[in-house]
Amino acid sequence: MRDFAARIDRALSAATKHGVRFSAGAGAGDVEMQQFAGGMDDEGQPGGRPHHLETPPGPRDPGSPDGSSKLCYFLDGVQSTREIGRIGAIPIVVTTVAATIINRCDRRFSRMEFEGGPPTVVRAVILPYSVGDEGVRALWKELSGAGLSGLGSDEVPHSPDLLLDSTEYADAPDPSDYVGLRERAMVRVRALRERLETELLRRWENDDRVLENGNDWIAVDGQLRDVRESNRRAIGLIKSVARSEFTGEDVGMLLDLDAGKRTTSFVP
DSSP: OHHHHHHHHHHHHHHHHTTOOOBOOSOSSOHHHHHHHTOOOSTTOOOSOOEESSSSOSOBOOOOOOSOOSEEEEEEEEEEEEEEEEETTEEEEEEEEEEEEEEOGGGOOEEOOOTTOOOSEEEEEEEOGGGOOHHHHHHHHHHHHTTOBOOOTTOOOOSSEEEEETTTTSOOOOTTOHHHHHHHHHHHHHHHHHHHHHHHHHHHHTOHHHHTOTTOEEEEESOGGGSSOOOTTEEEEOSSOSSOOOOTHHHHHHHTOOTTOBOOOEEO
């Protein structure tokens, strides 16, 4: 991490000598927390009753546990993003993304290692290179010279230190649209984390240790629809609910569930 920060510092100093003027960023807090504090809008809220896969809708008894579980693996990822400065209205965004698979078979926890796999931790500087701003291009050149690598559209992260264009796959943005450029940077952060987690899941599916025992399952942090590759032995685990999936009479069913019961399975 210190080497990554030192590379950025050298690139900023070199770009300053070439006449690039930098301004302070929006604060030291994580961009993720700032977005959360801003509240959530009503877009995407369910407009009606969810489609239940079991009938009739109501509480279900999952049965008595026997002390064993087929959920032997857990895939989780984290991200932390900061705006370290600006070039005019253009934010300079730095993110750290990490993902790993934990093996909890035999009630022992260990991290699953993959030979030749992607880095466990990936750091990236994200700039809107495609806006054509001379200051951004000067900083981009210095960061590239400092050893930060690019990433192709379908490429798996191969280097722990990356340099990404937040506007590479979007229409040419307005360089004065600070909010829009910052949002595009966050889209690139989420895509980077998804790509890292997807590659880990793909390697898990094809690993000899998993193939030898076809009964082992994996729990994936988040909804499976956000992971482009998954098999029938993967379960998406949502630890905190950002919106209510139930409306009308289904809300009462959810609130009145007894301990140890579950709802009927459903599609939001």
